[in-house]
Amino acid sequence: MSRPTADWLIRLRQNTGLASAIALFLAFYLFYNIFHPKGFSTPVLVQNADEAIALAMVAMAQTIPVLMGGLDLSVGAVMTMVNCLASHLVIGSPLQIAFGIVTCIAAGAAFGFANGCIVVYGRIQPIITTLATGAIAIGIALFLRPKPGGKVDEDLSWALTNSLSDFAETYGLFDGGKAAWFQPIAWIPAALVLLVLVILLIWVPFRRTVIGRTIYAVGSAEGAAFMSGLPVDRAKIAAFTLSGVFAALGGLFLAIQTSSGNADLPQASAYTLNSIAAVVLGGTSLLGGSGSAVGSVFGALILRVISFNFRIFDIPPLMQSLVEGLILLAAVSLGGLRVLQVKNRLELFR
Amino acid sequence: MREIDQAMIDRDARPLLELSQTSKRYGGVRALEGVDFACSAGSIHAILGENGAGKSTLIKIVSGVVQPDSGSMRLDGQDVRFSNPAAANAAGVVCVFQELSLMPDLSVADNISIAGPPTRMGLIDARAQRRRAEELLASIGCEDVNPLLRVRDLPLSRRQMVEIAKALGKRPRLLILDEATSALTNADVTVIYEVLKRLREDGLSILYISHRMHEIEALADRASVFRNGRHIETFPMGARSHGEIVELMIGREISAQYPTRVTRPRPAPLLEVRKLSWENRLRDVDLSLGMGEIVGLGGLDGQGQKELLLALFGVLKGVSGDMLIDGKPALPSSPVDAKGPGRRIALIPEDRKTEGLMLPMSIAENLCSASLDALSSGPFIDPGKQDVAVAEAIRQLQIKIGSPADPVATLSGGNQQKVVIAKWLMTKPRIILLNDPTRGIDVGTKQEIYGLLRVLADAGAAILFYSTDYDELIGCCDRVAVMYDGAIRVELEGDAITEQALIASALNIDTASTPALEHAS
Amino acid sequence: MSAALEKPARFALGPDDKPIVIASAFIILLLVIGTAYTLVTAGTMTLLSPNYLLQQLQIGAFLGIVAAGMMLVILIGHIDLSVAWTLAASAMMATTVGGPWAIPTGLAVGLAVGLVNGLGVAYLRVPSMIFTLAVNAVMRGLMVAHTGGFAPQTAATDLMRFLAAGRVGGIPMAIFVWVGVSIVIAVVLKRTVFGRTIYAIGNREAAAYLAGMRTRGVIVAAFAACGMLAGLAGVLLAGYSTKAYQGMGDAYVLPAIAAVVIGGANILGGSGRYAGTVVGVVLIVLLNSVLSIMQMPEAGRQIIYGAVIITMLLAYRSGRVHQG
């Protein structure tokens, strides 16, 4: 501590995970767009956003329990459950649709709340709790939709899976999307706006509440958080509840995107596993205490952008999973480079 | 005894905090038994007692961490009961716990304002929070700590200062410090003394727990002694002699704190260190250690002492320079290497809870963990050999236990520390490295450990002993190497090991120009 | 001083025994419920016939062997999510090679994957959760490529069939294999330096390291053993199904973790008895078979499965005071 370090440098050092996730994503994504015949255009961006958003939401859902030092193996299942619920409810009059959406989010929240209660009052490890409740969520999903089907309001579907101009056109806003002031932003995908809104309206403020910070505190040192008089139990329940909300938003979007519900178990577990990968790629420590949901969004984008590139480059079809696996392995092993720099082996254990 | 206390309380100002007939059991253990206790505003009140006497339990009850089984508590004459630390904080009772209350991944600013951060429109105001942290840190002389830093990245002594800043930020009426200064540097301790005295002037009541007698003598107005979960006596400081206090604490008389030192000719070196360097933290360290010698490592905290011990034990990567045992190169590349037959080095690590013990595992398993190779035939552990060795270790160090199969977590801190030491003695080491082994250990146990070190040395071991406690270095060591900024600045020997000399060289005051210091007394 | 006092006198069970007792009781309850059901609906007592029970244990053997490996990894505070494709890859490579080298190949593949996992976790110190996930993806990719690359042989050899489906003295061979594995694991955990080190790492790796235990080697070995056992399970499952196929391991990962935890092991490592894992496996296998006898639709099955895990763990917790 001979010379005081500049604040920005400290901030950067504390966010290397996030920074490298953004860099990695940008590299892959630029590559994709440069080689895409219609690169850097609205349709491509719209398509990419639509494809990524459900995973991004589920990755955010995973982040919060992870920050707390737990793991939520039910996020994919809750997403699937809400997807099935939405395929029943998000249709009809605007009022019915609104009610449907609120119910879906409430269902996710309620499920997460239940997870939190089991963890807090039952004192069962999050990973096991959610392994079990994930099965229950899939059961409910199958019960709601024994076969794929259902319907979601078509306008909503179209409006949210296209650019803002289509959104405005569908709902007759801003002169049907023709207003002059609207043009500079009309090209932005609605899904992307939705994602950013969720981050800005839910995640960012949440992070700055006492409960939000308690989640970090619990992940960092639970005993210390308790001794410091923080509302540990409430924060844990809140963490799972919010996780449920994000998972529900993912499921809701999936329903809107596909205009149907599907209680697909392999898909649910794929989302859960990908959410963990996204969280790690986004720079959040699986031990808890540091990281952010924004990082996980970029982690999810990285996972998606890898497969985007398969559609551009000629990789033999039966080699694709291998290439995807190798890239993932390489990406997660990058964290291992840190080990080379560690000169005091005791630091490896924290 | 009760009448005396009552009389004293009546004489003094009305007590701020009063406990009566408070008891607490953990399973079958009586941690506190019918305790009456009071402390008044505007005073610093020391709580003394050996390990397991019930001090922590008392303050955990007062600060809402645990609930008493019976008894009542009054704050300012009002009956209170705190169901959690937050409730206690709200009532102005704030505790600095020895460990467990900073979040390493959060920033200093976050930590300081963790429970009641300044908010704007319901959200935490990061800027205001940072200003607050800066002010509080400045008030305890820690302007050099950037509040943006993560606590994880601070050395232990800074962390304790942050912890104190955090407590002060809660504007306590009753401030409790449970061994809160055990890792502080002398300079910090001086600042803290000033702060505490100022707070006393402001009318706060301070409960101060420490195993360092000189701190208590320097600070406290009044002291209460606990033993075996009972409140033994409360008296004004100065009313009792040092010896009397110790006797109250351990229920017997201690003849001499330190074993008598005999001056002997310097033995031939067993371990030699030449130009050992590592990462700017160790600079050309030269040191030698002879059979039967206890060499102390002194200096301010964080001058490379820990790194030196870790380097000698094979924990650090990229160490340059030589380490010789019996004149042969012997720098180990791992602890496995270090304890192996060619070297037989042992390290008593800094933090017994995270580095020394597997807390949930049994006492026996912990004791055997460093010497499994010797206790097994082929890949199989020999239960017979294990039991014998465990029994022998427990006897030798007089570890107070129920059964060797109990989790080591159930032992008091002092006994846990003995387990760590015993575990290494079971490997029959020739070279023993100790990293502040008596931190948070009561006087009685300390004395046993000092005695033990001397016995080991006499039996031929070479001992390198880092301590933050000057008394200890003076009392125990044949020689003391004082480190400053990664290098050994001075080696003091025999009668030259004095408090002044230690302090002067620790602060890197040129000893050549002040020879008087080195040879004082 | 107080050890005797601390134990509640009426319940002379250690904390590690309780899950085993409760889970065993639950197994008996399952048998009763299942038998009552078959008695009422078909007038038979299928579940209690020795042949049926042996058959369930035979099916349980595959899960049991995977769970044994998983337990080693869980005890050191890690997890292995790659067992699904380790198992499948071992089976596929074993059948591809065929002949006398089939089984050694299968085991070697499992061992190799386990070694990679172990090296990644112990040397690169990538969290096992994510490292094994990535290795799983790689193995999956390799096997898709392998299946598509040329027409690989997928038929199990006779020896594989014998080990998995054959019977000796009326008892399925697979059970003998499982018992063999179990004895080895139980002895290793209880009696060896390796086992002791596993528990030590799971409790506090830094302390184990500073005690001069060979922590890295043991981590690598635990993953290697887990991989090899997944490989063994793959070889057997291919023998049982007469062939190897993609996705054959998918149904084993979460149940293996669940079995270990139902058996009372701490998911964060450091504690748990092997006998518990065996009981956990039996419980899961029996639960599945009772549900299928009852023709429970998938929705109900999933819900019951989840509810059982939660209930069991709540039962283990009850009566135990929380220690902060």
Next chain:
Amino acid sequence: GPKTVSGPGADPQCFKPWNEKTKYLQWDKKPGPYRIAVVNGFVGNTWRIQMIKTAKAYAEQPGVKEKIKEFKVISTGTDVAAQLGAMEDFINQGYDAIVTIAVSPEGFDRVIRLADKNNVVVVPFDNVLDTDKVMMVNEDQLEMGKIYGRWLREQLGDKKSGKILEVRGLPGNSVDRDRHIGFQEVMKNGANFEIIEVVGNWDDGTAQKVTADAIAAHGKFDGIIVQGGSTGVTRAMQDAKHPWVPIAGESENGFRKLLAQYGKDGLKGLSVGQSPGLVAIATKAALSALEGNPMPQLISVPIPQARYDEMKDGANYWSNLTDNFFTVNEFKPCNVNITATEIMAKDEKNTTN
């Protein structure tokens, strides 16, 4: 998008309309050569791998190769968002046709809308969609289920009750659903069978395992149908010493080998195939549509069947080759001549038994 026109369509021998009511679709003629993408979902069984290899081989065939400028095959896994995304991406990239096996019968409205807007021909096959807005190629899955049912009823003679085992496919896909519905319809007609359903995921191992479990739990069955994984189911019967009972299953070589071997001992079986070669027909249909030909909206491909007493070594099964491939692959009327043995079992050294 396409215009609805009246028939007949091109090459009616190959592109056979589903029924009289099938409408015809016509796209604007585009100049070739074309860019075609195959978007598969899951790759978890041999059928899909055989399908992918057939697709690649077909695109290389003379007569086809010239018409194709770029041919891309990708598998997205069971993630519907990824499959939709891939299809939309190919639309954006300006591909002319997308051939696909849908991971779910629902959810493709948006992609179809975009495809129509951009004049891209989307051709689902095998697991098709619940819509009449795109051209699709399939064997009649409902009918296939009925064939299974009729075979069992025929074999069971006068029996109107008893226990039947139904081994289903991968849940959530249209093929599984339709075969199940067709089967159940025939079985329930004027009879009172107890039908035990188990999920075999269309693969041998799983199917074998669940069958073994079902036999253990339920004792004897009077008949079995299996959507995929028939070899495994038959072996499970054999292992459990279950008496041979009538069985209807898929077209795996292993299953046919067993039928040939044990047919005379009472293993009366019917092997009904869904051909991985469907991908070739779907591709061919896409090309034809791009050339501006009127096409049936729903193209019916005949269901190849073979009874146990019709097994001929080297013709409809190969006793010297692996169990592991689907025997029916080629379609003469469509000039699709890529045989299963060519695609999956060409390697001599990999023969078994």
